[in-house]
Amino acid sequence: MIAHLRGRLFAKQPGQAIVEAGGVGYDVTISVPTFTALPAEGGEVSLYIYTQVREDTLALYGFHSRDEKRLFERLITVSGVGPKLAVTILSGLNPERTVAAIRGQDHATLTRIPGVGKKLAERLVVELKEKLEDLATAAAPGAGVTAPAAEDVLSALVNLGYQRPAAQKAMETAVAKDKAAGENFDELFRAALKVIR
Secondary structure, eight states: OOOEEEEEEEEEETTEEEEEETTEEEEEEEOHHHHHHSOOTTSEEEEEEEEEEETTEEEEEEESSHHHHHHHHHHTTSTTOOHHHHHHHHHHSOHHHHHHHHHTTOHHHHHTSTTOOHHHHHHHHHHHGGGOHHHHHHHSGGGSOOOTTHHHHHHHHHHTTOOHHHHHHHHHHHHHHOGGGGSSHHHHHHHHHHHHO
16 A cells, blocks of 8 residues: 655646656645645655555545545545545645534535535534544644643643533633743643633
């Protein structure tokens, strides 16, 4: 299985990249966010790869970031979502917004993606809502709070029984009020608790 590909970007267009590695040109299906992250043709490129092997096909799907690949792999576990539709979903919404829409049960946002109807949007939410915990913080828009203690505080608030999105928002609000609050665990934890209560 090909899991990673590094080489020269031979050609690119939305939805496709041809990467030359070791004298071989690999045709890779890519999402729009990955396309926009690619260098100019002729530049060196590095992609995380998902290899789909079927009796009549060997297809490569490439991702600029590991998180985008992990999200793709979760999407294709949902009944009715194949690799092509998963790429369409990641092209319609960036990984951060996809995770936020699924975890926030935002069916309206999901159904704006071509190929995703009401039933599929509901299935995505039901099947993936609890499976995106590890991607939620990695993909939270700029995570809002990038303080050194942010991950520990978020974990502590979730352990206290607060919902993860509410805890994230409380931390963001606390840091917006006082930038110094994000400097250490105690201050950020206390400030976030005041907001969340």
